[in-house]
Amino acid sequence: MSAARRKIIVYIATSADGFIARRDGGVEWLNRPRVGRNYDMAEFYESIDAILWGRKTLYPKGLSEKPVTSLASYGRIKNYIFSRTPPAVAPAGAEFVSDPIARFAERLRAAPGKDIWMMGGGEIIGSFLDEAQIDEFIINVIPIFIGEGIPLIAPRHRAVPLHLLSLKRFEDGVVRLHYRVDKAPAAGPRKRARKQ
Amino acid sequence: MSAARRKIIVYIATSADGFIARRDGGVEWLNRPRVGRNYDMAEFYESIDAILWGRKTLYPKGLSEKPVTSLASYGRIKNYIFSRTPPAVAPAGAEFVSDPIARFAERLRAAPGKDIWMMGGGEIIGSFLDEAQIDEFIINVIPIFIGEGIPLIAPRHRAVPLHLLSLKRFEDGVVRLHYRVDKAPAAGPRKRARKQ
Numbered sequence: 001m002s003a004a005r006r007k008i009i010v011y012i013a014t015s016a017d018g019f020i021a022r023r024d025g026g027v028e029w030l031n032r033p034r035v036g037r038n039y040d041m042a043e044f045y046e047s048i049d050a051i052l053w054g055r056k057t058l059y060p061k062g063l064s065e066k067p068v069t070s071l072a073s074y075g076r077i078k079n080y081i082f083s084r085t086p087p088a089v090a091p092a093g094a095e096f097v098s099d100p101i102a103r104f105a106e107r108l109r110a111a112p113g114k115d116i117w118m119m120g121g122g123e124i125i126g127s128f129l130d131e132a133q134i135d136e137f138i139i140n141v142i143p144i145f146i147g148e149g150i151p152l153i154a155p156r157h158r159a160v161p162l163h164l165l166s167l168k169r170f171e172d173g174v175v176r177l178h179y180r181v182d183k184a185p186a187a188g189p190r191k192r193a194r195k196q
Numbered sequence: 197m198s199a200a201r202r203k204i205i206v207y208i209a210t211s212a213d214g215f216i217a218r219r220d221g222g223v224e225w226l227n228r229p230r231v232g233r234n235y236d237m238a239e240f241y242e243s244i245d246a247i248l249w250g251r252k253t254l255y256p257k258g259l260s261e262k263p264v265t266s267l268a269s270y271g272r273i274k275n276y277i278f279s280r281t282p283p284a285v286a287p288a289g290a291e292f293v294s295d296p297i298a299r300f301a302e303r304l305r306a307a308p309g310k311d312i313w314m315m316g317g318g319e320i321i322g323s324f325l326d327e328a329q330i331d332e333f334i335i336n337v338i339p340i341f342i343g344e345g346i347p348l349i350a351p352r353h354r355a356v357p358l359h360l361l362s363l364k365r366f367e368d369g370v371v372r373l374h375y376r377v378d379k380a381p382a383a384g385p386r387k388r389a390r391k392q
Contacts (some may be wrong), residue, residue, distance in 0.1 A: 016335075016358055016375065017348055018214025029355060129341075139212075143375060145325075147354025152213055158343030159225060162212055164369035173360035177371060179212065179339060 006109045007135035008052070010118045010125055011044055012152065013174075015142055019149030020120060025060055029144050036170040039140055049076065049114040054124030055083040063087050080104075082124050105133040126154035132183050136165070143173040202305045203331035204248070206314045206321055207240055208348065209370075211338055215345030216316060221256055225340050232366040235336055245272065245310040250320030251279040259283050276300075278320050301329040322350035328379050332361070339369040 013030055014020055021027050037043075051074065058067045058081055071079045071093045079094035086096030097104055105128070108116060118125060118134060128134050139152070162179035169175055209226055210216055217223050233239075247270065254263045254277055267275045267290045275290035282292030293300055301324070304312060314321060314330060324330050335348070358375035365371055 016333075016373070022353070137212075141373070143358040143360050145349060145354050145356040145358065147349065147356075148351040153341060153343065155344035157218070158341050160341040160343075162339040162341065162369065164339050164365065164371065167363065167365045167371055169360065169363045173358065173375075175360065175363060175371075175373060177212070177337070179369075 006111075006113055007115045008105065008109075008118050008128065008133055009048070009115055009136045009138060010120065010134060010152075011138045012120055013140040013142055014152055015144050015146040015149070017145045017147065018152055019146055020122065020152055021150045022146060023149055025150070029146050030142060032142070032172065035172045035174070039170055039174060039176065040168075044117075044138065047115050048117045050078040050080065050108070050116045052116060052118045052124065052128075053079060053081045054119070054121045055081060056123065057119060057121040067091060080108075101127055101131045101133060105131070120152075122151050122154045125152065126156060129153060129158075129160065129181070130156075132181075134181050136181065137162070137177070137179045139177045139179075141175045141177060143175075202307075202309055203311045204301065204305075204314050204324065204329055205244070205311055205332045205334060206316065206330060206348075207334045208316055209336040209338055210348055211340050211342040211345070213341045213343065214348055215342055216318065216348055217346045218342060219345055221346070225342050226338060228338070228368065231368045231370070235366060235370060235372065236364075240313075240334065243311050244313045246274040246276065246304070246312045248312060248314045248320065248324075249275060249277045250315075250317045251277060252319065253315060253317045263287060276304075297323055297327045297329060301327070316348075318347050318350045321348065322352060325349060325354075325356060325377070326352075328377075330377050332377065333358070333373070333375045335373045335375075337371045337373060339371075 012020055015029065022029075055063070058069070059065055060068065063083065063085070071091045074093060077093070079091075080097050081090070081094055082097050084098055086098050090096050118128060125134065161182040163182050164177070165180050166178040167176070208216055211225065218225075251259070254265070255261055256264065259279065259281070267287045270289060273289070275287075276293050277286070277290055278293050280294055282294050286292050314324060321330065357378040359378050360373070361376050362374040363372070364374075
């Protein structure tokens with residue numbers, strides 16, 4: 001048996017109007033009683049062994065501040081933090097990355113391992129998407145409009161066809177959309193999706 | 197039997213990143229072979245007898261130009277076009293409205309009839325939402341990211357809890373999200389939804 005190619009998967013919650021946070025980064029609207037075994041989070045977490053972080057997501061106030069979450073708490077997970085100006089020392093369990101995205105991603109995929117969680121935010125997701133290095137999106141749509149905020153993907157004219165892999169409704173109205181990114185050039189709306 | 201209160205329903209398609217059109221109004225990304233009996237459009241159309249249009253949606257280039265669609269083709273449907281500076285003469289089957297939204301909406305609901313289709317765009321949807329005059333959203337999510345564009349609702353800080361009424365997956369990956377707007381002040385995430 002040959003191992004499956006490691007996939008890079010965006011797993012994230014958005015408001016029903018497509019934002020991952022308020023303009024100031026606020027996610028108070030995400031606070032709700034967790035249902036569905038925390039929206040099947042454990043199952044996803046079991047499937048990955050690395051997390052990709054945009055610098056601004058982990059260090060919104062800059063690299064001289066503490067990260068917003070302790071990476072040590074991620075245990076067995078390898079954390080990669082993207083920064084054009086990485087400091088000399090990385091937190092335990094983490095590594096700074098300033099390589100070109102395609103080179104980094106191909107190196108990571110070539111190494112044995114599980115799938116890779118692209119944590120975001122929108123800028124690093126956009127950069128990976130533009131390099132055709134995102135395989136799937138799992139989006140938990142929270143039943144609320146927040147009106148304005150930080151979009152899932154950094155704004156830019158795009159045309160990225162998606163293939164719906166699965167759809168799930170949780171009891172509190174959260175909807176999970178699971179898409180595969182169709183990387184082949186769009187030949188038409190009914191073209192066959194790329195095989196993994 | 198007393199008639200049900202007429203509802204004002206936003207029925208619209210968005211990209212998977214939440215846009216109703218490209219920045220220039222382009223909707224070429226909506227062109228796809230129609231499935232699921234045109235996404236159950238006929239069923240919805242049967243349930244309404246009036247359409248609310250924002251001026252910019254119908255006359256993007258101004259009231260001196262032709263509307264983007266012939267309202268005469270809507271047959272039995274009564275069309276209301278919102279404009280602060282309405283011309284003296286309206287197209288056949290249409291009426292210009294410059295009344296305050298709440299007053300107009302209450303008058304419309306008081307008259308007997310079917311439900312009312314809020315066609316958009318984002319500005320008129322936002323204005324109605326701010327006046328608590330939107331009852332439901334039916335959003336057909338097209339499986340494509342377009343990256344940037346005109347949002348479903350005009351941007352503004354909001355906190356509009358939604359109640360998922362139904363979820364449907366069409367064979368081509370289009371997902372229909374049907375939400376009721378919870379108009380009661382948010383007391384907590386598990387509060388009871390308003391009864392219609």
